[in-house]
Amino acid sequence: MNNQPTQETQKKFNIKSIFLALASLKLTVVCLLLLVILTIWGTVYQADHGLYQAQQKFFSSWFVLQFGVIPFPGTVLVMFVLFINLVFALFFRIGFRLAKIGNIVIHLGFLIMLVGGFYTFYYSEESTILIKEGTTTTLSESRTEWELALKVTNETKSDVYAMDSASFKPGETLQFKELNLQLKIQSYFRNCTPLVPNQPVPGTESTILNASGIQKIEEEPTHNIDVEEYLPGVNFQAIPSTAGTAPLQVILYGGEQQETIANIDGKEISFSLRKKRIPLPLSIQLMDFTVKMYPNSQIPKSYESKVLIKGEEEGSLEREVVISMNKPLRFKDYTFFQSGYDTRDNSEYSILAVVKNKGRLLPYFSSITIFLGLMIHFLTMLFKRRKKTGETAEPQKNEKR
Amino acid sequence: MKRKPNNHRYINNNYMYSILITVLLPALFVVFTACGGEKEVRKYQEEQPTPKPGKLSMSSPHTGGMPGSNPAMQPHFKWDVPTGWTEEPKTGGMRLATFSIKTGGKTAECTMIPLSGDAGGLQANVERWLDQVKSTGTAIPDKVNADTLMKNHLEKFLTKAQFPGELVDFTPVTPKPTDQTFIVAVIPIEGASVFVKLMGEKSILAENKGKFKALCESFAFNTAPGK
Numbered sequence: 001m002n003n004q005p006t007q008e009t010q011k012k013f014n015i016k017s018i019f020l021a022l023a024s025l026k027l028t029v030v031c032l033l034l035l036v037i038l039t040i041w042g043t044v045y046q047a048d049h050g051l052y053q054a055q056q057k058f059f060s061s062w063f064v065l066q067f068g069v070i071p072f073p074g075t076v077l078v079m080f081v082l083f084i085n086l087v088f089a090l091f092f093r094i095g096f097r098l099a100k101i102g103n104i105v106i107h108l109g110f111l112i113m114l115v116g117g118f119y120t121f122y123y124s125e126e127s128t129i130l131i132k133e134g135t136t137t138t139l140s141e142s143r144t145e146w147e148l149a150l151k152v153t154n155e156t157k158s159d160v161y162a163m164d165s166a167s168f169k170p171g172e173t174l175q176f177k178e179l180n181l182q183l184k185i186q187s188y189f190r191n192c193t194p195l196v197p198n199q200p201v202p203g204t205e206s207t208i209l210n211a212s213g214i215q216k217i218e219e220e221p222t223h224n225i226d227v228e229e230y231l232p233g234v235n236f237q238a239i240p241s242t243a244g245t246a247p248l249q250v251i252l253y254g255g256e257q258q259e260t261i262a263n264i265d266g267k268e269i270s271f272s273l274r275k276k277r278i279p280l281p282l283s284i285q286l287m288d289f290t291v292k293m294y295p296n297s298q299i300p301k302s303y304e305s306k307v308l309i310k311g312e313e314e315g316s317l318e319r320e321v322v323i324s325m326n327k328p329l330r331f332k333d334y335t336f337f338q339s340g341y342d343t344r345d346n347s348e349y350s351i352l353a354v355v356k357n358k359g360r361l362l363p364y365f366s367s368i369t370i371f372l373g374l375m376i377h378f379l380t381m382l383f384k385r386r387k388k389t390g391e392t393a394e395p396q397k398n399e400k401r
Numbered sequence: 402m403k404r405k406p407n408n409h410r411y412i413n414n415n416y417m418y419s420i421l422i423t424v425l426l427p428a429l430f431v432v433f434t435a436c437g438g439e440k441e442v443r444k445y446q447e448e449q450p451t452p453k454p455g456k457l458s459m460s461s462p463h464t465g466g467m468p469g470s471n472p473a474m475q476p477h478f479k480w481d482v483p484t485g486w487t488e489e490p491k492t493g494g495m496r497l498a499t500f501s502i503k504t505g506g507k508t509a510e511c512t513m514i515p516l517s518g519d520a521g522g523l524q525a526n527v528e529r530w531l532d533q534v535k536s537t538g539t540a541i542p543d544k545v546n547a548d549t550l551m552k553n554h555l556e557k558f559l560t561k562a563q564f565p566g567e568l569v570d571f572t573p574v575t576p577k578p579t580d581q582t583f584i585v586a587v588i589p590i591e592g593a594s595v596f597v598k599l600m601g602e603k604s605i606l607a608e609n610k611g612k613f614k615a616l617c618e619s620f621a622f623n624t625a626p627g628k
Contacts, residue, residue: 019419091419139447147443157446167440176442193529213496225525231516255516257593279445 023088031082038064038075052144052227060121076121083114102377109369116362124357127278130342131305132349136285138312140354142276144227146254148183148234149277150176151270164276165232166190180241180265185234189219192233194253210251211260217251231255234273240264280354281332282309287320289350291341303341305350323352333358478595481619483612486511497595500616502609509601511613515593523587526596527551527569530583534571537581545574558614561621564588568614578604586617595620 021027042058049057058064061074073081090107094100127140147162161176168174168188175182194214208215217233231254238248242265250260252273259270285308292301304324309331310316323329329336339353478497482488489499497513527547535541556568566588575582579602586597597620599606599613606613 088419139445151447157448160445160447162443162445163440174440178442178444220529225522229522229525257515277445277447279443 019088019092022084023092024085025089025093027085028082028089031078031085034073034078035075038073038078050226056227079114079117083111083118086111086114099380102373102375102380105373105376106370107373109366109371109373112362112369113366116359116366119359119362120357123359124355125278127276127354127356128339129284129336129352129354130349131284131286131352132347133286133289136283138280138283139277140280140352142278144230145276146232146273147276148174148252149270149272149274150179150181151259151272152179152267153270158270160277162277165234165273168234174236179267179269181269182239182241184237184239184247186237187217187233187235189217189233191220191222191225191230192217192253193220194233194251194255208249208251209260209262210253210256211258212253212256214251214253214256217253232273238262238264238271278354278356280312280334282311282316282334284309284336284352286350289341289348291348300341303338303350305338305352333360335360479619479621480513480616483609483616486609486612486616502601502605504605504608507602507605509599509605509609511597511599511616513595513597515590515595523567523569524551526585526587530569530571530585530598534575534582539575539580539582541571541574541576550574556614558586558618560588560618564590564620566617566620568617570610572603572607572610575603578602578607582606584610584613586613588617588620 038058041064042054045058046054059075062077063071063074065071086107090096090104090111094103094107096104125142127142129137129140131137146165148165148168149160149162151158151160161179163174165188168185170185170187172185173182174185194212195216195218217235222230233251233253235249235251238250240247245265248262248264250262250271252260252271254273256272259272261268261270263269286305287308288306289303290306291303293299294301302325304322304327306320306322307329308318308320309329310318311331321329323336323338325338328338333356335355335357337353337355338350340351342349342351480498482500485504486500486502489501497515499513500511502509502511524547527550531541531545531547531550550569550571554570554573556570558566558568560566566586568584568586570584571582572584581601582603584599584606588595588597597613597617599609
């Protein structure tokens with residue numbers, strides 16, 4: 001009789017032991033401990049470096065690099081491992097048996113929560129609206145992302161064709177098919193300084209098109225600067241589709257207030273590099289903004305915005321809503337929070353934080369699923385206990401007889 | 402109790418399902434995010450902005466001769482040119498104004514440039530100016546940095562239009578009278594910042610510091626229409 005395990009059995013055994021390790025409760029505990037460490041570390045880091053930097057370094061990364069070289073697992077990696085651990089635990093530790101239905105439902109609830117977290121991480125968008133009393137807006141503005149915007153002005157409105165600038169690479173060609181235009185990127189810097197020559201030499205003309213006279217942009221470092229303070233720059237060639245038309249060399253800088261305008265194929269197009277605008281599915285008119293101060297002080301206690309909203313679909317009705325610090329406005333996938341206020345031009349401006357998140361309901365589903373799982377588990381345990389108590393009482397009764 | 406420790410079909414099915422979920426789901430995520438709309442052209446409409454009186458405008462009739470620039474946009478600010486300073490004619494570009502100062506064969510230049518927002522903040526700009534001063538060959542002591550400059554050589558002032566300005570003087574930390582150095586002021590206005598920079602030898606800057614500060618303090622809205 002051959003007592004040596006076959007190679008195939010040995011292979012299955014090794015794979016099985018790896019999968020059992022992935023399903024292990026010890027791995028769950030390690031992941032949870034890592035999350036505690038990352039939470040404390042990120043919170044302390046945020047005090048000196050700001051919320052956004054802390055989020056990017058600890059909570060939105062796969063690894064945290066210490067001293068630039070030593071990797072420590074980041075929150076995304078830990079959550080991913082936790083996801084794998086939960087799935088393998090379901091299949092290899094808990095198993096799909098009716099007696100374990102409560103446990104299975106609880107684990108499914110946690111899996112939904114992790115899936116929701118990944119979805120929010122990749123797809124949610126945050127932006128801000130700065131709106132003056134009496135005015136209406138249909139756009140919000142990103143605090144950290146920039147866009148290259150090409151604008152064609154009509155009578156009352158402008159058609160804007162925009163592309164996110166974060167992924168621009170030298171040598172890349174961007175296609176704006178509706179405008180019959182290609183843009184070839186020469187250089188792009190996330191943070192830069194513009195160079196304006198002192199006095200242009202009379203009789204010479206610059207070949208670079210820029211409304212502010214910028215002739216060159218130089219890259220600036222991005223460390224120790226808040227990402228909201230970056231001022232990017234891009235140098236590109238605008239190539240019209242009409243044969244024989246010379247391409248235009250354009251430089252745009254994020255710190256400019258005016259747009260660079262060019263006439264291309266008979267169309268006037270404005271170019272600008274600006275914070276990304278996000279069209280909203282509704283229009284918001286700020287009717288009134290009120291601030292309540294603490295008694296005998298100028299410290300704001302609370303503030304609220306009374307707004308008139310109307311959906312973008314035809315036939316949508318207008319309605320009045322009050323957005324205050326603990327009462328956000330929810331509209332489709334968007335949530336509008338009262339974030340702050342500003343005063344300028346002797347007028348009050350309300351600052352609303354806008355979050356677009358299609359996966360915003362997943363945490364609710366997850367919580368309900370976990371609750372259901374707990375109820376099923378506790379009820380199952382209760383019935384089992386009662387059945388056991390009943391079984392032990394029966395033999396005792398029979399004995400007495 | 403029934404045990405299934407050696408049921409290979411049970412284990413094989415579990416391998417398959419768990420691999421499917423843990424590999425397929427993240428792969429789908431990666432594919433969707435990679436195919437996400439970073440290179441996509443987003444089209445939307447924007448209302449025409451209405452001109453806001455008193456808002457900082459960096460347009461001028463001379464925008465480098467760029468086609469399509471609006472000649473009707475005029476500068477909205479004014480200032481008092483200090484005695485002995487010459488305001489150079491506008492030749493286009495970002496600058497609101499350029500002044501030249503000539504004293505005893507030496508020259509200095511003063512520029513006024515508006516930039517969006519706080520243009521990186523005062524600290525970051527003081528660090529940049531310090532690097533610029535050092536790059537001219539001026540031997541600024543190593544112990545001098547942006548923090549010490551802002552602590553010891555920062556002055557606050559108020560302009561005629563009640564804009565709060567900050568002035569940073571590099572001359573006290575510049576060793577020789579013939580060394581190139583700066584005096585810089587930042588005036589925040591309506592979501593932008595005006596940078597006023599005096600550049601030249603330490604001796605001429607020290608003589609003109611009072612006039613430089615007076616120029617900054619005279620910065621005000623231009624209420625005369627069509628000027």
